[in-house]
Amino acid sequence: MTIRVRRGTRIVRRLAxxxxxxxxxxxxxxxxxxxxxxFTLIKLETAHGLDATDHVVWILALGSDARPGQPYLGSxxxxxxxxxxxxxxxRGVTIGIPRxxxxxxxxxGQNKINAAMVFGGPELTAQTVANFTGITPDYVFVTSFPxxxxxxxxxxxxxxxxxxxxxDQGQVFHPGMHKxxxxxxxxxxxxxxxxxxxxxxxxxxxGQLLKGGLATILGKLGRPGFFERALGLLAQYADTTVNPVDxxxxxxxxxxxxxxRVKVCVLQGGTGYVGAQSVVFPDVAAARSLAADVRxxxxxxxxxxx
Amino acid sequence: MLQGMPLRRTTSxxxxxxxxxxxxxxxxxxxxxxxxxxxxxxxxRTTATATAPQVTLTRxxxxxxxxxxxxxxxxxxxxxxxLRVAVGAPVAAWFDGAFLKPDYPASAFPDAFSSWxxxxxxxxxxxxxxxxxxxxxxDLVALVADKQLATLYIFAHGGITGGATAKVRLVLTxxxxxxxxxxxxVSGDVYLTRDKQxxxxxxxxxxxxxxxx
Numbered sequence: 001m002t003i004r005v006r007r008g009t010r011i012v013r014r015l016a017x018x019x020x021x022x023x024x025x026x027x028x029x030x031x032x033x034x035x036x037x038x039f040t041l042i043k044l045e046t047a048h049g050l051d052a053t054d055h056v057v058w059i060l061a062l063g064s065d066a067r068p069g070q071p072y073l074g075s076x077x078x079x080x081x082x083x084x085x086x087x088x089x090x091r092g093v094t095i096g097i098p099r100x101x102x103x104x105x106x107x108x109g110q111n112k113i114n115a116a117m118v119f120g121g122p123e124l125t126a127q128t129v130a131n132f133t134g135i136t137p138d139y140v141f142v143t144s145f146p147x148x149x150x151x152x153x154x155x156x157x158x159x160x161x162x163x164x165x166x167x168d169q170g171q172v173f174h175p176g177m178h179k180x181x182x183x184x185x186x187x188x189x190x191x192x193x194x195x196x197x198x199x200x201x202x203x204x205x206x207g208q209l210l211k212g213g214l215a216t217i218l219g220k221l222g223r224p225g226f227f228e229r230a231l232g233l234l235a236q237y238a239d240t241t242v243n244p245v246d247x248x249x250x251x252x253x254x255x256x257x258x259x260x261r262v263k264v265c266v267l268q269g270g271t272g273y274v275g276a277q278s279v280v281f282p283d284v285a286a287a288r289s290l291a292a293d294v295r296x297x298x299x300x301x302x303x304x305x306x
Numbered sequence: 307m308l309q310g311m312p313l314r315r316t317t318s319x320x321x322x323x324x325x326x327x328x329x330x331x332x333x334x335x336x337x338x339x340x341x342x343x344x345x346x347x348x349x350x351r352t353t354a355t356a357t358a359p360q361v362t363l364t365r366x367x368x369x370x371x372x373x374x375x376x377x378x379x380x381x382x383x384x385x386x387x388x389l390r391v392a393v394g395a396p397v398a399a400w401f402d403g404a405f406l407k408p409d410y411p412a413s414a415f416p417d418a419f420s421s422w423x424x425x426x427x428x429x430x431x432x433x434x435x436x437x438x439x440x441x442x443x444x445d446l447v448a449l450v451a452d453k454q455l456a457t458l459y460i461f462a463h464g465g466i467t468g469g470a471t472a473k474v475r476l477v478l479t480x481x482x483x484x485x486x487x488x489x490x491x492v493s494g495d496v497y498l499t500r501d502k503q504x505x506x507x508x509x510x511x512x513x514x515x516x517x518x519x
Contacts, residue, residue: 046511047437047510050509224457224471228470228471236379244462244466245468252497
Protein backbone atom coordinates (compact mmCIF):
# COMPACT_ATOMS: atom_id res chain seq x y z
CA MET A 1 0.00 0.00 0.00
CA THR A 2 2.71 2.33 0.99
CA ILE A 3 4.51 1.49 -2.17
CA ARG A 4 1.40 2.24 -4.21
CA VAL A 5 0.99 5.56 -2.49
CA ARG A 6 4.58 6.39 -3.23
CA ARG A 7 4.17 5.27 -6.81
CA GLY A 8 0.99 7.32 -7.08
CA THR A 9 2.73 10.33 -5.59
CA ARG A 10 5.61 9.87 -8.05
CA ILE A 11 3.18 9.69 -10.96
CA VAL A 12 1.41 12.83 -9.78
CA ARG A 13 4.75 14.58 -9.41
CA ARG A 14 5.80 13.50 -12.90
CA LEU A 15 2.51 14.68 -14.34
CA ALA A 16 2.87 17.97 -12.52
CA UNK A 17 6.42 18.39 -13.79
CA UNK A 18 5.29 17.55 -17.34
CA UNK A 19 2.50 20.10 -16.99
CA UNK A 20 4.89 22.79 -15.87
CA UNK A 21 7.18 21.99 -18.79
CA UNK A 22 4.28 22.23 -21.22
CA UNK A 23 3.28 25.55 -19.70
CA UNK A 24 6.82 26.84 -20.07
CA UNK A 25 7.01 25.64 -23.65
CA UNK A 26 3.70 27.33 -24.28
CA UNK A 27 5.21 30.55 -23.04
CA UNK A 28 8.43 30.20 -24.92
CA UNK A 29 7.25 28.90 -28.28
CA UNK A 30 5.20 31.46 -30.20
CA UNK A 31 1.84 30.38 -31.46
CA UNK A 32 0.62 32.39 -34.41
CA UNK A 33 -3.00 31.75 -33.56
CA UNK A 34 -3.12 33.67 -30.33
CA UNK A 35 0.13 35.62 -29.75
CA UNK A 36 0.04 39.22 -30.91
CA UNK A 37 3.05 40.67 -32.73
CA UNK A 38 5.17 42.47 -30.17
CA PHE A 39 8.49 42.59 -31.98
CA THR A 40 9.39 43.74 -35.45
CA LEU A 41 12.55 42.96 -37.35
CA ILE A 42 12.88 44.71 -40.65
CA LYS A 43 15.62 44.85 -43.23
CA LEU A 44 16.67 48.34 -44.22
CA GLU A 45 18.02 49.05 -47.65
CA THR A 46 21.11 51.22 -47.38
CA ALA A 47 23.44 52.95 -49.79
CA HIS A 48 26.62 54.94 -49.38
CA GLY A 49 28.54 56.95 -51.92
CA LEU A 50 31.10 59.72 -52.01
CA ASP A 51 32.48 61.75 -54.87
CA ALA A 52 36.09 61.30 -53.83
CA THR A 53 39.36 60.86 -55.60
CA ASP A 54 40.03 57.36 -56.89
CA HIS A 55 43.67 57.34 -55.83
CA VAL A 56 45.43 57.17 -52.48
CA VAL A 57 45.54 60.49 -50.63
CA TRP A 58 48.88 61.08 -48.88
CA ILE A 59 48.98 63.38 -45.89
CA LEU A 60 52.12 64.31 -44.00
CA ALA A 61 51.17 64.87 -40.36
CA LEU A 62 53.76 66.79 -38.37
CA GLY A 63 53.86 67.51 -34.67
CA SER A 64 55.97 70.57 -33.90
CA ASP A 65 58.03 70.55 -30.71
CA ALA A 66 57.74 74.33 -30.31
CA ARG A 67 57.73 75.41 -26.71
CA PRO A 68 55.47 78.24 -25.50
CA GLY A 69 56.41 81.45 -27.25
CA GLN A 70 58.24 79.71 -30.08
CA PRO A 71 56.88 79.77 -33.66
CA TYR A 72 55.77 76.20 -34.22
CA LEU A 73 56.30 76.29 -37.96
CA GLY A 74 59.94 77.20 -37.43
CA SER A 75 60.60 74.56 -34.79
CA UNK A 76 61.67 70.95 -35.19
CA UNK A 77 59.11 68.30 -36.00
CA UNK A 78 58.77 65.95 -33.08
CA UNK A 79 56.41 63.57 -34.86
CA UNK A 80 56.58 62.73 -38.56
CA UNK A 81 53.86 60.48 -39.92
CA UNK A 82 53.09 59.88 -43.58
CA UNK A 83 49.46 58.75 -43.81
CA UNK A 84 47.95 57.14 -46.90
CA UNK A 85 44.20 56.63 -47.33
CA UNK A 86 42.57 54.78 -50.20
CA UNK A 87 38.92 55.89 -50.28
CA UNK A 88 38.02 53.19 -52.79
CA UNK A 89 39.35 50.14 -50.94
CA UNK A 90 38.96 51.78 -47.51
CA ARG A 91 42.55 50.80 -46.68
CA GLY A 92 44.98 53.01 -44.86
CA VAL A 93 48.60 53.03 -43.77
CA THR A 94 50.65 55.20 -41.45
CA ILE A 95 54.39 55.32 -42.02
CA GLY A 96 56.28 56.65 -39.06
CA ILE A 97 59.62 58.31 -39.72
CA PRO A 98 61.83 58.51 -36.63
CA ARG A 99 62.58 62.16 -36.00
CA UNK A 100 66.31 61.51 -35.67
CA UNK A 101 66.54 59.93 -39.13
CA UNK A 102 69.73 61.21 -40.73
CA UNK A 103 68.77 62.08 -44.31
CA UNK A 104 69.52 64.51 -47.07
CA UNK A 105 67.59 67.75 -46.69
CA UNK A 106 67.41 69.43 -50.12
CA UNK A 107 69.65 72.50 -50.11
CA UNK A 108 71.01 71.81 -46.63
CA GLY A 109 72.84 68.50 -46.91
CA GLN A 110 72.75 65.61 -44.45
CA ASN A 111 70.97 66.31 -41.20
CA LYS A 112 68.29 65.01 -38.89
CA ILE A 113 64.98 65.03 -40.72
CA ASN A 114 63.31 67.04 -37.95
CA ALA A 115 65.59 69.98 -38.79
CA ALA A 116 63.87 70.43 -42.16
CA MET A 117 61.03 72.26 -40.38
CA VAL A 118 63.53 74.76 -38.97
CA PHE A 119 65.27 75.28 -42.32
CA GLY A 120 62.21 75.51 -44.55
CA GLY A 121 58.97 74.79 -42.70
CA PRO A 122 56.40 72.17 -43.72
CA GLU A 123 57.16 72.55 -47.43
CA LEU A 124 60.82 71.58 -47.05
CA THR A 125 59.89 68.75 -44.70
CA ALA A 126 57.46 67.42 -47.30
CA GLN A 127 60.14 67.69 -49.99
CA THR A 128 62.62 65.88 -47.77
CA VAL A 129 60.15 63.07 -47.09
CA ALA A 130 59.37 62.83 -50.79
CA ASN A 131 63.07 62.57 -51.71
CA PHE A 132 63.69 60.06 -48.99
CA THR A 133 60.71 57.74 -49.52
CA GLY A 134 59.55 58.44 -53.06
CA ILE A 135 56.04 59.42 -51.92
CA THR A 136 55.09 63.08 -52.39
CA PRO A 137 52.46 64.14 -49.86
CA ASP A 138 49.30 65.74 -51.21
CA TYR A 139 48.77 67.67 -47.98
CA VAL A 140 50.77 68.66 -44.92
CA PHE A 141 49.20 69.26 -41.54
CA VAL A 142 51.17 70.71 -38.67
CA THR A 143 50.03 70.91 -35.10
CA SER A 144 51.67 71.87 -31.82
CA PHE A 145 51.68 70.27 -28.37
CA PRO A 146 48.82 72.47 -27.12
CA UNK A 147 46.99 71.94 -30.41
CA UNK A 148 47.08 68.16 -30.00
CA UNK A 149 45.88 68.40 -26.41
CA UNK A 150 42.95 70.61 -27.40
CA UNK A 151 41.99 68.56 -30.45
CA UNK A 152 41.92 65.31 -28.46
CA UNK A 153 40.13 66.97 -25.58
CA UNK A 154 37.63 68.54 -27.96
CA UNK A 155 36.42 65.15 -29.14
CA UNK A 156 36.34 63.85 -25.57
CA UNK A 157 39.42 61.66 -25.86
CA UNK A 158 40.89 59.09 -28.20
CA UNK A 159 41.03 55.35 -27.72
CA UNK A 160 44.23 53.80 -29.07
CA UNK A 161 46.36 50.71 -28.73
CA UNK A 162 49.19 50.66 -26.19
CA UNK A 163 51.86 48.07 -26.98
CA UNK A 164 54.32 48.44 -24.10
CA UNK A 165 54.20 49.20 -20.44
CA UNK A 166 55.02 52.89 -20.09
CA UNK A 167 55.80 54.90 -17.00
CA ASP A 168 57.28 58.31 -17.56
CA GLN A 169 56.80 61.62 -15.79
CA GLY A 170 53.69 60.51 -13.99
CA GLN A 171 51.99 58.97 -17.02
CA VAL A 172 51.44 55.23 -16.74
CA PHE A 173 50.01 53.13 -19.57
CA HIS A 174 49.62 49.38 -19.85
CA PRO A 175 49.33 47.24 -22.99
CA GLY A 176 45.85 47.11 -24.48
CA MET A 177 43.30 49.65 -25.66
CA HIS A 178 43.46 52.87 -23.67
CA LYS A 179 41.31 55.97 -23.70
CA UNK A 180 43.56 59.02 -23.67
CA UNK A 181 42.79 62.53 -22.56
CA UNK A 182 44.51 65.29 -24.48
CA UNK A 183 47.41 65.50 -22.02
CA UNK A 184 47.77 61.71 -21.94
CA UNK A 185 47.71 61.54 -25.75
CA UNK A 186 50.58 64.00 -25.95
CA UNK A 187 52.55 62.03 -23.35
CA UNK A 188 51.88 58.77 -25.17
CA UNK A 189 53.08 60.28 -28.44
CA UNK A 190 56.29 61.54 -26.84
CA UNK A 191 57.45 58.88 -24.39
CA UNK A 192 60.42 56.87 -25.61
CA UNK A 193 62.36 56.19 -22.42
CA UNK A 194 61.93 52.61 -21.35
CA UNK A 195 60.64 51.45 -24.73
CA UNK A 196 62.56 48.47 -26.12
CA UNK A 197 63.33 50.16 -29.42
CA UNK A 198 63.18 53.80 -28.26
CA UNK A 199 62.37 56.20 -31.06
CA UNK A 200 61.13 53.42 -33.37
CA UNK A 201 58.53 52.32 -30.80
CA UNK A 202 57.58 55.92 -30.16
CA UNK A 203 56.99 56.42 -33.86
CA UNK A 204 54.76 53.33 -33.84
CA UNK A 205 52.80 54.73 -30.90
CA UNK A 206 52.22 57.94 -32.85
CA GLY A 207 50.83 55.86 -35.71
CA GLN A 208 48.57 54.01 -33.28
CA LEU A 209 47.36 57.34 -31.95
CA LEU A 210 46.46 58.47 -35.48
CA LYS A 211 44.70 55.19 -36.17
CA GLY A 212 42.88 55.41 -32.85
CA GLY A 213 41.88 58.97 -33.63
CA LEU A 214 40.32 57.90 -36.92
CA ALA A 215 38.48 55.04 -35.23
CA THR A 216 37.25 57.31 -32.44
CA ILE A 217 35.92 59.90 -34.85
CA LEU A 218 34.29 57.28 -37.05
CA GLY A 219 32.63 55.79 -34.02
CA LYS A 220 30.99 59.10 -33.22
CA LEU A 221 29.92 60.10 -36.71
CA GLY A 222 26.33 59.12 -35.98
CA ARG A 223 26.06 62.03 -33.57
CA PRO A 224 24.49 64.94 -35.41
CA GLY A 225 27.03 67.66 -36.08
CA PHE A 226 29.97 65.73 -34.61
CA PHE A 227 31.89 65.60 -37.88
CA GLU A 228 31.59 69.33 -38.43
CA ARG A 229 32.58 70.09 -34.82
CA ALA A 230 35.62 67.78 -34.99
CA LEU A 231 36.71 69.28 -38.28
CA GLY A 232 36.29 72.74 -36.78
CA LEU A 233 38.72 71.78 -34.02
CA LEU A 234 41.19 70.47 -36.56
CA ALA A 235 40.96 73.67 -38.57
CA GLN A 236 41.38 75.72 -35.41
CA TYR A 237 44.39 73.91 -33.97
CA ALA A 238 46.22 72.75 -37.08
CA ASP A 239 48.09 74.92 -39.50
CA THR A 240 46.91 74.40 -43.03
CA THR A 241 46.64 76.44 -46.15
CA VAL A 242 43.80 74.24 -47.39
CA ASN A 243 40.60 76.24 -47.87
CA PRO A 244 37.46 75.15 -45.96
CA VAL A 245 35.78 73.62 -49.02
CA ASP A 246 38.76 71.41 -49.87
CA UNK A 247 39.29 70.65 -46.18
CA UNK A 248 35.72 69.42 -45.86
CA UNK A 249 36.02 67.15 -48.88
CA UNK A 250 39.43 65.91 -47.78
CA UNK A 251 38.14 65.05 -44.32
CA UNK A 252 35.16 63.18 -45.75
CA UNK A 253 37.57 61.30 -48.00
CA UNK A 254 39.85 60.38 -45.09
CA UNK A 255 36.88 59.07 -43.13
CA UNK A 256 36.14 56.59 -45.88
CA UNK A 257 38.88 54.49 -44.29
CA UNK A 258 38.05 51.40 -42.29
CA UNK A 259 40.27 51.53 -39.18
CA UNK A 260 40.42 47.74 -39.14
CA ARG A 261 42.22 47.99 -42.49
CA VAL A 262 44.79 50.54 -41.32
CA LYS A 263 48.33 49.24 -40.86
CA VAL A 264 50.91 51.01 -38.74
CA CYS A 265 54.43 50.98 -40.12
CA VAL A 266 57.72 52.49 -38.97
CA LEU A 267 60.76 52.97 -41.16
CA GLN A 268 63.62 50.95 -39.73
CA GLY A 269 67.30 51.69 -39.45
CA GLY A 270 70.30 51.56 -37.18
CA THR A 271 71.34 53.98 -34.48
CA GLY A 272 74.67 55.74 -34.08
CA TYR A 273 76.36 59.07 -33.73
CA VAL A 274 77.32 61.89 -36.03
CA GLY A 275 79.69 63.95 -33.97
CA ALA A 276 77.98 64.26 -30.63
CA GLN A 277 74.51 63.81 -32.10
CA SER A 278 72.59 60.58 -31.58
CA VAL A 279 70.99 59.74 -34.92
CA VAL A 280 69.08 57.04 -36.79
CA PHE A 281 70.63 55.80 -39.99
CA PRO A 282 67.50 54.82 -41.93
CA ASP A 283 67.39 51.79 -44.18
CA VAL A 284 66.72 53.82 -47.31
CA ALA A 285 66.30 50.79 -49.56
CA ALA A 286 63.71 49.29 -47.19
CA ALA A 287 61.93 52.65 -46.92
CA ARG A 288 61.68 53.00 -50.68
CA SER A 289 60.56 49.41 -51.05
CA LEU A 290 57.76 49.92 -48.52
CA ALA A 291 56.76 53.19 -50.17
CA ALA A 292 56.67 51.53 -53.58
CA ASP A 293 54.44 48.79 -52.15
CA VAL A 294 51.85 51.12 -50.67
CA ARG A 295 52.00 54.16 -52.95
CA UNK A 296 49.03 53.25 -55.16
CA UNK A 297 46.82 51.19 -52.87
CA UNK A 298 47.88 51.80 -49.24
CA UNK A 299 48.12 48.02 -48.97
CA UNK A 300 50.88 46.51 -46.88
CA UNK A 301 51.75 42.96 -47.80
CA UNK A 302 54.24 42.27 -45.05
CA UNK A 303 55.50 43.70 -41.80
CA UNK A 304 53.85 46.59 -39.96
CA UNK A 305 51.24 46.10 -37.28
CA UNK A 306 47.49 46.23 -37.06
CA MET B 307 15.60 36.86 -42.22
CA LEU B 308 18.49 37.19 -39.89
CA GLN B 309 20.69 35.01 -42.02
CA GLY B 310 23.34 37.01 -43.82
CA MET B 311 22.61 40.12 -41.83
CA PRO B 312 24.48 40.70 -38.59
CA LEU B 313 22.05 41.26 -35.77
CA ARG B 314 24.17 43.98 -34.23
CA ARG B 315 24.12 45.95 -37.44
CA THR B 316 20.37 45.47 -37.76
CA THR B 317 19.84 46.58 -34.21
CA SER B 318 22.04 49.59 -34.67
CA UNK B 319 20.24 50.49 -37.86
CA UNK B 320 16.91 50.22 -36.09
CA UNK B 321 18.27 52.35 -33.30
CA UNK B 322 19.68 54.83 -35.81
CA UNK B 323 16.33 54.98 -37.58
CA UNK B 324 14.55 55.59 -34.32
CA UNK B 325 17.08 58.27 -33.46
CA UNK B 326 16.68 60.00 -36.82
CA UNK B 327 12.88 59.84 -36.41
CA UNK B 328 13.20 61.42 -32.99
CA UNK B 329 15.65 63.98 -34.29
CA UNK B 330 13.42 65.02 -37.15
CA UNK B 331 10.39 65.10 -34.90
CA UNK B 332 12.25 67.41 -32.57
CA UNK B 333 13.41 69.56 -35.47
CA UNK B 334 9.87 70.50 -36.29
CA UNK B 335 9.51 72.11 -32.93
CA UNK B 336 12.36 74.51 -33.63
CA UNK B 337 11.34 77.93 -34.68
CA UNK B 338 14.33 78.27 -36.97
CA UNK B 339 12.98 76.65 -40.08
CA UNK B 340 12.31 77.62 -43.61
CA UNK B 341 10.88 76.19 -46.78
CA UNK B 342 13.02 76.84 -49.84
CA UNK B 343 11.08 78.29 -52.72
CA UNK B 344 9.79 76.17 -55.55
CA UNK B 345 9.62 72.80 -53.85
CA UNK B 346 7.29 70.10 -55.07
CA UNK B 347 3.99 71.02 -56.59
CA UNK B 348 0.93 71.11 -54.41
CA UNK B 349 -0.89 68.27 -56.11
CA UNK B 350 0.49 64.75 -56.58
CA ARG B 351 2.07 64.04 -59.93
CA THR B 352 0.04 61.72 -62.13
CA THR B 353 -0.37 60.91 -65.75
CA ALA B 354 -4.01 60.77 -66.80
CA THR B 355 -4.83 58.37 -69.58
CA ALA B 356 -8.07 56.95 -70.86
CA THR B 357 -7.37 53.60 -69.22
CA ALA B 358 -5.77 54.92 -66.04
CA PRO B 359 -7.56 54.10 -62.84
CA GLN B 360 -9.16 56.88 -60.83
CA VAL B 361 -6.52 58.47 -58.62
CA THR B 362 -7.66 58.89 -55.06
CA LEU B 363 -4.41 60.25 -53.61
CA THR B 364 -4.95 63.90 -54.33
CA ARG B 365 -3.75 65.69 -51.22
CA UNK B 366 -0.89 68.17 -51.41
CA UNK B 367 2.66 67.26 -50.47
CA UNK B 368 4.07 68.65 -47.27
CA UNK B 369 6.64 71.31 -48.08
CA UNK B 370 10.33 70.86 -47.30
CA UNK B 371 11.30 72.19 -43.90
CA UNK B 372 14.95 73.12 -43.56
CA UNK B 373 16.45 73.66 -40.12
CA UNK B 374 19.92 74.73 -39.04
CA UNK B 375 21.21 72.19 -36.53
CA UNK B 376 24.64 73.76 -36.19
CA UNK B 377 26.19 76.86 -37.63
CA UNK B 378 29.90 76.78 -38.39
CA UNK B 379 32.74 78.67 -36.74
CA UNK B 380 32.57 82.39 -37.34
CA UNK B 381 29.35 82.40 -39.35
CA UNK B 382 27.16 85.27 -38.23
CA UNK B 383 23.64 84.46 -37.17
CA UNK B 384 22.32 86.81 -39.84
CA UNK B 385 23.57 84.28 -42.40
CA UNK B 386 21.22 81.57 -41.19
CA UNK B 387 18.37 82.31 -43.57
CA UNK B 388 20.65 82.63 -46.58
CA LEU B 389 22.34 79.33 -45.73
CA ARG B 390 19.03 77.53 -45.20
CA VAL B 391 17.96 78.56 -48.66
CA ALA B 392 21.34 77.99 -50.36
CA VAL B 393 22.15 74.62 -48.75
CA GLY B 394 18.52 73.49 -48.73
CA ALA B 395 18.11 74.12 -52.45
CA PRO B 396 20.08 71.06 -53.69
CA VAL B 397 18.21 68.85 -51.23
CA ALA B 398 14.90 70.22 -52.50
CA ALA B 399 15.99 69.68 -56.09
CA TRP B 400 16.93 66.09 -55.32
CA PHE B 401 13.68 65.30 -53.51
CA ASP B 402 11.73 66.80 -56.41
CA GLY B 403 13.67 65.23 -59.27
CA ALA B 404 14.09 61.82 -57.71
CA PHE B 405 10.68 61.39 -56.10
CA LEU B 406 8.08 64.12 -56.31
CA LYS B 407 8.16 65.81 -59.71
CA PRO B 408 8.07 62.88 -62.16
CA ASP B 409 4.73 62.02 -63.72
CA TYR B 410 3.67 58.61 -62.46
CA PRO B 411 3.90 55.86 -63.53
CA ALA B 412 7.56 56.75 -63.96
CA SER B 413 10.56 54.64 -64.81
CA ALA B 414 13.01 57.44 -65.58
CA PHE B 415 14.16 60.21 -63.27
CA PRO B 416 16.26 62.47 -65.49
CA ASP B 417 16.38 65.35 -63.03
CA ALA B 418 17.18 63.26 -59.97
CA PHE B 419 20.83 64.25 -59.74
CA SER B 420 20.83 67.74 -61.21
CA SER B 421 22.03 69.12 -57.86
CA TRP B 422 24.71 66.43 -57.33
CA UNK B 423 28.35 66.56 -58.34
CA UNK B 424 29.20 64.47 -61.37
CA UNK B 425 30.95 61.74 -59.38
CA UNK B 426 28.21 61.54 -56.77
CA UNK B 427 25.55 61.45 -59.50
CA UNK B 428 27.26 58.45 -61.08
CA UNK B 429 27.25 56.60 -57.78
CA UNK B 430 23.72 57.74 -57.02
CA UNK B 431 22.53 56.38 -60.37
CA UNK B 432 24.09 53.04 -59.43
CA UNK B 433 22.06 53.10 -56.21
CA UNK B 434 18.95 54.38 -57.98
CA UNK B 435 16.57 52.04 -56.13
CA UNK B 436 17.39 54.02 -53.02
CA UNK B 437 18.39 57.44 -54.26
CA UNK B 438 15.35 57.71 -56.54
CA UNK B 439 11.91 56.19 -56.73
CA UNK B 440 12.98 53.81 -59.48
CA UNK B 441 11.96 50.75 -57.50
CA UNK B 442 8.30 51.73 -57.19
CA UNK B 443 7.88 54.35 -59.90
CA UNK B 444 6.49 52.08 -62.66
CA ASP B 445 3.77 50.76 -60.34
CA LEU B 446 2.54 54.09 -59.00
CA VAL B 447 -0.10 56.45 -60.28
CA ALA B 448 0.50 59.15 -57.68
CA LEU B 449 2.97 60.10 -54.98
CA VAL B 450 2.85 62.66 -52.19
CA ALA B 451 5.31 63.66 -49.48
CA ASP B 452 3.99 63.34 -45.96
CA LYS B 453 7.19 64.84 -44.56
CA GLN B 454 10.21 66.54 -46.08
CA LEU B 455 12.80 67.42 -43.50
CA ALA B 456 16.42 68.52 -43.69
CA THR B 457 18.56 69.57 -40.73
CA LEU B 458 21.83 71.22 -41.68
CA TYR B 459 25.11 70.89 -39.78
CA ILE B 460 27.49 73.35 -41.34
CA PHE B 461 31.27 73.40 -41.26
CA ALA B 462 32.98 76.75 -41.51
CA HIS B 463 36.37 78.09 -40.55
CA GLY B 464 36.90 81.76 -39.91
CA GLY B 465 33.41 82.52 -41.16
CA ILE B 466 33.97 80.77 -44.51
CA THR B 467 31.65 77.83 -45.10
CA GLY B 468 33.21 74.65 -46.44
CA GLY B 469 30.58 71.95 -46.33
CA ALA B 470 27.57 70.59 -44.58
CA THR B 471 25.83 67.42 -43.59
CA ALA B 472 22.09 67.46 -44.18
CA LYS B 473 20.23 64.94 -42.07
CA VAL B 474 17.24 64.22 -44.25
CA ARG B 475 13.96 62.42 -43.90
CA LEU B 476 11.48 62.07 -46.72
CA VAL B 477 8.27 60.22 -45.89
CA LEU B 478 6.17 59.30 -48.90
CA THR B 479 2.82 57.78 -49.73
CA UNK B 480 2.29 56.31 -53.16
CA UNK B 481 -0.86 55.05 -54.80
CA UNK B 482 -0.38 51.89 -56.80
CA UNK B 483 -2.22 50.98 -59.99
CA UNK B 484 -4.65 48.78 -58.07
CA UNK B 485 -5.58 51.67 -55.79
CA UNK B 486 -3.66 50.42 -52.76
CA UNK B 487 -1.39 52.79 -50.87
CA UNK B 488 2.28 52.19 -50.08
CA UNK B 489 4.14 54.11 -47.40
CA UNK B 490 7.92 54.40 -47.28
CA UNK B 491 10.70 56.71 -46.17
CA VAL B 492 14.18 57.66 -47.29
CA SER B 493 16.39 59.00 -44.53
CA GLY B 494 20.02 59.49 -43.60
CA ASP B 495 22.77 61.93 -44.45
CA VAL B 496 23.74 63.76 -47.58
CA TYR B 497 27.04 65.63 -47.73
CA LEU B 498 27.18 68.97 -49.44
CA THR B 499 29.89 71.33 -50.47
CA ARG B 500 29.98 74.37 -52.63
CA ASP B 501 31.51 75.54 -55.85
CA LYS B 502 31.71 79.27 -55.26
CA GLN B 503 28.17 79.99 -54.06
CA UNK B 504 26.44 76.96 -55.56
CA UNK B 505 25.98 74.10 -53.13
CA UNK B 506 25.89 70.53 -54.42
CA UNK B 507 25.50 67.05 -52.99
CA UNK B 508 28.78 65.10 -53.18
CA UNK B 509 28.04 62.12 -50.96
CA UNK B 510 25.28 60.21 -49.25
CA UNK B 511 24.63 57.64 -46.58
CA UNK B 512 20.97 56.74 -46.90
CA UNK B 513 18.46 54.13 -45.97
CA UNK B 514 15.02 53.31 -47.20
CA UNK B 515 12.36 51.72 -45.08
CA UNK B 516 8.70 50.88 -45.18
CA UNK B 517 6.50 53.06 -43.04
CA UNK B 518 3.42 52.08 -41.10
CA UNK B 519 0.25 53.34 -42.74
